[in-house]
Amino acid sequence: MRAKILSLLRSAGDSYLSGEEIAKRLGVSRTAVWKHIQELRESGYDIVSHSRSGYSLREAPDRLLAEEIRHGLQTRIVGREIHAYESIDSTNLEAKRLAQKGAPDGTVVVAEEQGAGRGRLERQFFSPRGRGIWFSVLLRPPFLPQEAPKCTLLAAVAVARAMQSFGLQAGIKWPNDILYQGRKLVGILTEMSAEMDSINYVIIGTGINVNIAQEEFPAGIRAVATSLQEMKGEKIPRVPFFRAVLHEFDVLYQLVKEQGFDGVFDAWREFSITLGREVRVIGVRSGESFTGKAVDIDPDGALLVDTPDGRRRVLAGDVSIRPSHME
Known part of the structure; x- marks a missing residue:
């Protein structure tokens, strides 16, 4: 009503x-x-x-209200249902709960604040009230489970394209961190429920630092994080920007369902700040490390690194990667 x-x-x-x-x-x-x-x-x-x-x-307020997000949203799949919360434990957790109740492909969960947001390797994600866009997209794709990790690259390209439409040029560090001047703007976490040969659902959680002043970041991440506001020098209207993200997400998701991930990978390469650079790869679990030149991503989205001992294939989620000059 x-x-x-x-x-x-x-x-x-x-x-x-x-x-x-x-x-x-x-x-x-x-x-x-x-x-x-x-x-x-x-x-x-x-x-x-x-x-x-x-x-x-x-x-209208610049708040992440469902009726505001829907107004002017031109998408076919992503955003067909929008669940907006003032405060929540985690948008990914809520998306899982909705998925188990039968929520449809493209359902979006967004919150002004998260109490238990997390990123890769269970790292806590800083998500203050009203200062960013903390959201998850629930997908029910027709492809095989081994394709699901590629959705992480899709999400990174969607956000980078939305930023570009707002005059903000940033780069993607493999596989999905979006950076500006070496500082992180966006974090993405993809989770999946699947059977042996089919996906029940994929949930892509994304946190975008929008209107956070540099001094507001916790001391532990202040040197490595930044926001769109700091990047542009003025506040960014969150609702129109979020609509732009969902639009780009929807366009890419339709492309993937119809033609596969090749188009997404080509777009990812255009935004990449990893390819062509000397990098250091550190195995998260094994502790193994090596250096080399990042030359491309393969059809699975794995990073290909040329080392003195030959080409190495690096899988997302198994490593951390840093420019070698930061050793």
Whole structure:
């Protein structure tokens, strides 16, 4: 009902729409309209009222509300359902819960704040209230389980393209970290539930540092993290940016379902700041390390590194990778 009222107010532009007219169009009482208007105001919508003229929407809040995200969202799959929360333990955990209840392909979970967000290797993810975009996308793809890790690269390209559309140029460090001047802007974690030859669901959790001042980052990550605000020198409107991310995600997901991952990999190469550089690879579990030149990714998304002892194949999730000059 809130979404329908917002749609009517938006269609009226700067004009007023009476409570009686809204009630008539929606088939509810004027009292119900008034209650929904009050709820919208409490959510941050600037709705002015005039005793004779009715209601007029003057400004929408830059909050990650489902009705705001849907407004103007042009996607076919991603965002067909949007679950928005003020605060949650983890968007990935909530996406899993929804997946187990049968949530459809393309379902999005987003929160203003996470209490238990995490990244690779169970590292805690800094996700302060109202300062970033913390979200997960639930996919039910038709391809085989071994293809699922490639979705991580898809997500990185989607965010990088959205940034580009906002005049922000960053690079992707293999496989999915998005960096600006060596500092991390975006973290991505992909999880999967699958049988031997089919995927039940894939969940791609993404955290984007949007409007966080450098001094607001915890001391432990201040030197290695940054935000879009710091990058551009001004605050970024989160809702339009999030719509851009979901749009790019949707375009790439449709491409993958129709043609496979080749197009995603080509786009990833364009954004890569790893390929062509000397890197140091450190085995997370084995402790083994070696250096070499990153030359490409293979059809599985693995990084190919030329070393003095020959070409090595590096799998996502098994290693950390750093420029060799940072040794």
